[in-house]
Amino acid sequence: MRASELFGARTVKRIRNVLATVWLLLTLGATHAAPAAQPPALVSILDGEAALLRDSGRFGAAEGVRLAAGDLLETGPQTRLLRLEFTDGVIVDLGPSTRAFVAPRLGTRGQAVAAHVYVLQGWFKLIQPAGGAPVPAGVLTPAYALGEPAGQQVAAVDADGGFQLFCEAGAVALQDRAARPVPPPVRLKAGEFFARRGSDKTAAQPRPTPAFIQSVPRSFLDPLPTRAALFKGREVAPRRLGDLAYADAAPWLAAEPMLRSHFATRWRALARRPDFRAGLVEHMREHPEWDRIVFPEKYRPKPPAQAPAAPPRPAGVRTY
Secondary structure (H helix, E strand, O other), X not given: OOHHHHHOHHHHHHHHHHHHHHHHHHHHHHHOOOOOOOOOEEEEEEEOOEEEEEOOEEEEOOOOOEEOOOOEEEEOOOOOEEEEEEOOOOEEEEOOOOEEEEOOEEEEOOEEEEOOEEEEEEEEEEEEOOXXXXXXXXXXXXXXXXXXXXXXXXXXXXOOOOEEEEEEEEEEEEEEOOOOOOOOOEEEEOOOEEEEOOOOOOOOEOOOOHHHHHHXXXXXXXXXXXXXXXXXXXOOOOEEEEXXXXXXXXXXXXXXXXXXXXXXXXOHHHHHOHHXXXXXXXXXXXXXXXXXXXOHHHHOOOOOOOOOOXXXXXXXXXXX
16 A cells, blocks of 8 residues: 555655655755864975875875874985974974874873874974964973973984973973873973983983084074965875885884884784785784784684593493
8 A cells, every 4th residue: 555545645745845854954964064173284394305104005295285183204314394383373393304193192091192293203393383372282202291382392302212302482391201100390491401311310401502402403493484374275185105014114113002002903904914914023022012913813712621531431331
């Protein structure tokens, strides 16, 4: 029996009109839903070469490329400057041979850790423009977290754990990330310098060392204008250079435990690629979190031991 015969033609027409209205409202709701979060940063200046690691690919960074939270950047040894302009006005300049993680959202000890960038190694300059609203987040490094930034700070992060920072203008709070119990932050004001090598105890100094001044990238010395407005309304797509190789990921896979756990989850599917898997196996000691992913059979529950079978009864023997 058709619907018009069961309910009447007018009733069916009303039902259809109601359904059409509901469908239209749902469609409009989907169309006018809150827009997707704006990418947190833009590459506004690039003087030299830089790679962008995104998902399972390696891309060439370029001026105008908008960066998503979680993107990884790597500048070349001859790169003079890569500038990141964030939507909240904060600017981070990266120097040569620098590796950085954009807008990381990492969990540690039950708390979320947020920052504009995590700098694994290399040079960076953190700039909070005058008149900008205060921002709690700053920069994370393996040894320290820069918080409550104001003005300008120039820092170097060594691959062996060394850290140096010059507060060029304004002020910044340095929080030791490894010490337990957690010490109070070291607060630097304009002109002061801080350096740590290994586990050496350090304190703020009234001025930077000559060696530090000589090693600062020349591109960090000149004031540069903001350029984000030049790329408003423009979309610049990064050029794909190839698949993410184990060598690209290796520095992050061997980083601090918080990062190792993050990337073991993020890049888990890459363990199925023979070339990536070979790198994981060869360097497993540097990132033991991957052992369970690469060799899951080692962690499966063992089947319960079976009881030995009863010996056969001799022929002609009866049991009661």
